[in-house]
Amino acid sequence: MNAALPKRQHYRLTLAILFFSALAFAFAQTMVVPALPEMQRQYNTSATTVTFVLTAFLLTSAVATPILGRLGDMFGKERLLVIVLTVFGIGSVVSANASSIEVVIAGRAIQGVAGAVFPLSFGIIRDEFPREKVSTAIGTISATFGVGGGIGIVASGLIIDNIGLEWIFWVSAAVIAVATVSTHFFVPESPVKSPARIDWAGGLMMTTSLGAMLIAVSEGNTWGWGSPGVIGLLALSVVVAIFWVRFESRVPEPMVDIRVMRRRAVWTTNLVAFLVGFGMFGSFMLIPQLVQLTTSSGVGFGASATQSGLYMLPSSIFMLMAGPLAGWLGSRFGSRLPLRIGTVRSASASASHSHRWRT
Numbered sequence: 001m002n003a004a005l006p007k008r009q010h011y012r013l014t015l016a017i018l019f020f021s022a023l024a025f026a027f028a029q030t031m032v033v034p035a036l037p038e039m040q041r042q043y044n045t046s047a048t049t050v051t052f053v054l055t056a057f058l059l060t061s062a063v064a065t066p067i068l069g070r071l072g073d074m075f076g077k078e079r080l081l082v083i084v085l086t087v088f089g090i091g092s093v094v095s096a097n098a099s100s101i102e103v104v105i106a107g108r109a110i111q112g113v114a115g116a117v118f119p120l121s122f123g124i125i126r127d128e129f130p131r132e133k134v135s136t137a138i139g140t141i142s143a144t145f146g147v148g149g150g151i152g153i154v155a156s157g158l159i160i161d162n163i164g165l166e167w168i169f170w171v172s173a174a175v176i177a178v179a180t181v182s183t184h185f186f187v188p189e190s191p192v193k194s195p196a197r198i199d200w201a202g203g204l205m206m207t208t209s210l211g212a213m214l215i216a217v218s219e220g221n222t223w224g225w226g227s228p229g230v231i232g233l234l235a236l237s238v239v240v241a242i243f244w245v246r247f248e249s250r251v252p253e254p255m256v257d258i259r260v261m262r263r264r265a266v267w268t269t270n271l272v273a274f275l276v277g278f279g280m281f282g283s284f285m286l287i288p289q290l291v292q293l294t295t296s297s298g299v300g301f302g303a304s305a306t307q308s309g310l311y312m313l314p315s316s317i318f319m320l321m322a323g324p325l326a327g328w329l330g331s332r333f334g335s336r337l338p339l340r341i342g343t344v345r346s347a348s349a350s351a352s353h354s355h356r357w358r359t
Helices: 011-030 036-042 052-075 077-096 101-128 131-162 167-186 200-223 228-250 264-292 305-310 313-333 336-349
Strands: none
Touching: 011 077, 011 101, 011 131, 011 167, 036 052, 036 264, 052 077, 052 101, 052 200, 077 101, 077 167, 101 131, 131 167, 131 264, 131 305, 131 313, 200 228, 264 305, 264 336, 313 336
């Protein structure tokens, strides 16, 4: 007679821990945004250099996310989730102890590894949750990006104005530590695992292409958009990207399945996700800096770091409600309806920033 299978943890507890872990990541991720002007002053660096605090994070996140997602499928999603949260905490400590902007950037590059938090969480949900609860749960976790991001921006302003710049990294390290411990003890290891190979060559080519493009864009204003350095980096990015696409089309287990990406339903969905993400992340990055500009600039409101964070608070509150609602609508009426509602609403909200209440 077969032994009884061990009782699985209730999915609601798993969702609560995943929600907190994703919230902690999003919270810590955006805390640096209001701090960029202060970093530039404190480390006596240029505006171009300080933007690499964001660029380094985005680059490592873009590369690490698919690789760590694949490793999660191979060795366990809960195990990899704990690892990436731990690495994020290490990056926070590195930046907190930084004596130069270069060390801050290095710490942020380490933090970028935790970009895999969301795909790993989605994988756990698909493995552990009842089928009818998956859409709503994924919508709830997705909402944490906006909610945690908004909270992080508000908290960052308070910390910078009252405690000090380095404390944004110490606070994020503490929050991530709690999330890591909670994940280890309360998120069950998924029984669904699949052996695979890691496409290291594809990862290297993608890193090279993205890195060259991001450096070119970051340095364009300083070097000149027509300078040999910028043109050369953009050309390198395009050439490597072409080789990468050809390579991924032929390798048995690619990092990105180009054949699947050619399907209309797939590439259009990814294009929309890219554009929506661009707009949402752009608002997180630009609005706090925009409102901190002086009124004499013609576009700013002369806000402090704390006040600039408060401009993002309404969107965070609405994202908390919109995530689960979008999942519920999608499960009943199809994903196009909430996507259309969300994109139209976001576009209309971004149409004007001429007054404080409209920003």
